[in-house]
Amino acid sequence: MKSTTKQIKLDKTKLFGFNQAGSGKAQAKTRPMIGSKAVGSKLPPPPED
Amino acid sequence: MNSGSTKTAPWQTSPNPYGFEPSAERVRQLSRRMRSGLIDSLRYIVGQTNGQIEFSPEKLEQYLAQAAQGPVSPQAFCLYHDLVVALETDDLAAASKLLNELPDLQAPQNGPVVIDLPNPQKTTAGQRYARFIETDFSAGFAILPPSPKASANCRAQIRDAFALMDAGDPELAAEIRALVLEIILAAGTEDPKKMTFDGASAFMLWGAIMINANRNDGEIGMVQMLAHESAHDLLFGFCADGPLVENSPEELFPSPLRVDPRPMEGIYHATFVTARMHRAVKKLIDAGILAGKSLEKARKDLAENARLFAKGIDVVHRHGKLSPMGEALMRGASDYMASAA
Numbered sequence: 372m373k374s375t376t377k378q379i380k381l382d383k384t385k386l387f388g389f390n391q392a393g394s395g396k397a398q399a400k401t402r403p404m405i406g407s408k409a410v411g412s413k414l415p416p417p418p419e420d
Numbered sequence: 421m422n423s424g425s426t427k428t429a430p431w432q433t434s435p436n437p438y439g440f441e442p443s444a445e446r447v448r449q450l451s452r453r454m455r456s457g458l459i460d461s462l463r464y465i466v467g468q469t470n471g472q473i474e475f476s477p478e479k480l481e482q483y484l485a486q487a488a489q490g491p492v493s494p495q496a497f498c499l500y501h502d503l504v505v506a507l508e509t510d511d512l513a514a515a516s517k518l519l520n521e522l523p524d525l526q527a528p529q530n531g532p533v534v535i536d537l538p539n540p541q542k543t544t545a546g547q548r549y550a551r552f553i554e555t556d557f558s559a560g561f562a563i564l565p566p567s568p569k570a571s572a573n574c575r576a577q578i579r580d581a582f583a584l585m586d587a588g589d590p591e592l593a594a595e596i597r598a599l600v601l602e603i604i605l606a607a608g609t610e611d612p613k614k615m616t617f618d619g620a621s622a623f624m625l626w627g628a629i630m631i632n633a634n635r636n637d638g639e640i641g642m643v644q645m646l647a648h649e650s651a652h653d654l655l656f657g658f659c660a661d662g663p664l665v666e667n668s669p670e671e672l673f674p675s676p677l678r679v680d681p682r683p684m685e686g687i688y689h690a691t692f693v694t695a696r697m698h699r700a701v702k703k704l705i706d707a708g709i710l711a712g713k714s715l716e717k718a719r720k721d722l723a724e725n726a727r728l729f730a731k732g733i734d735v736v737h738r739h740g741k742l743s744p745m746g747e748a749l750m751r752g753a754s755d756y757m758a759s760a761a
Contacts (some may be wrong), residue, residue, distance in 0.1 A: 379468050379507050387461040388623055
């Protein structure tokens with residue numbers, strides 16, 4: 372069974388490039404602060420266009 | 421995260437730290453700051469492991485000492501990210517593997533090195549590049565190694581683009597060389613009904629940009645592609661200091677460059693990099709080094725970039741909650757666009 376207590380605890384304020392904890396969002400712990408940027412996607416335009 | 425840091429970075433002491441004009445020196449300072457953030461956090465993490473993870477502390481410390489002195493592989497940021505995730509999920513075996521792998525990552529000493537995306541299905545590096553570039557896409561799409569023909573064609577365009585910039589915009593060429601260590605050539609799907617990409621970059625791949633080698637927009641298009649993706653990396657470098665915008669990532673707005681609605685941070689990026697693309701093209705035109713169809717394309721692209729910037733800055737002005745740094749950087753872009761009109 373997986374332990375519910377982390378074996379190694381990290382202070383979020385000492386991580387680099389991660390969202391700060393405190394926003395109440397679980398994903399903030401592991402998501403990069405900034406996502407990738409892509410241009411020129413070729414999705415077909417929405418019908419109203 | 422270092423966004424709450426009160427330390428003053430070296431570029432902040434210059435008269436115009438958030439100026440719009442390219443600066444290789446500022447990029448070198450940003451690079452030192454990025455590496456310093458990475459190194460400090462890695463040392464902290466290693467201190468927390470308290471003997472629970474198998475790795476060579478001597479080898480890692482030697483790597484960190486080298487990283488303080490010069491460029492690190494863009495993959496180092498990915499690996500760091502994965503290390504944090506591994507520890508957050510108690511996967512100590514994965515953490516151990518990553519800490520052992522990190523010191524073996526080699527950094528190009530003189531950027532940019534152009535590489536073909538290693539096969540993501542067969543190599544750790546290829547899988548890592550593809551995974552980190554994909555983080556922002558709501559719909560999954562293919563990131564594949566380029567064909568030899570597409571790669572050769574794209575490499576020629578990159579060479580020609582740098583030759584143009586060296587002749588007409590040496591400041592931008594120098595900034596890109598300082599900022600971009602790796603240009604990764606990849607390919608997307610050729611199915612017109614599916615989503616693909618022209619270029620991409622990611623915070624956790626700082627120092628690398630990815631270009632779709634199937635694009636065929638010539639050297640004028642490639643100058644803009646390089647200006648565009650390197651400007652994303654520039655903004656990522658500033659972001660180590662704090663956010664550009666304070667809007668919620670859940671709020672979506674129309675983007676000047678993408679068909680899918682984007683968070684304000686994405687709109688901000690798109691607007692800023694469009695101004696950088698405009699500047700890159702204008703510099704070449706003003707230098708008098710373009711003629712014939714190249715000049716014709718440059719003029720057309722210049723007008724399109726101006727149109728897209730106007731579209732983007734309108735959304736930013738109406739909905740953007742910019743941080744002081746975001747405000748200062750965008751003011752530089754807006755002032756440039758106003759002066760170039």
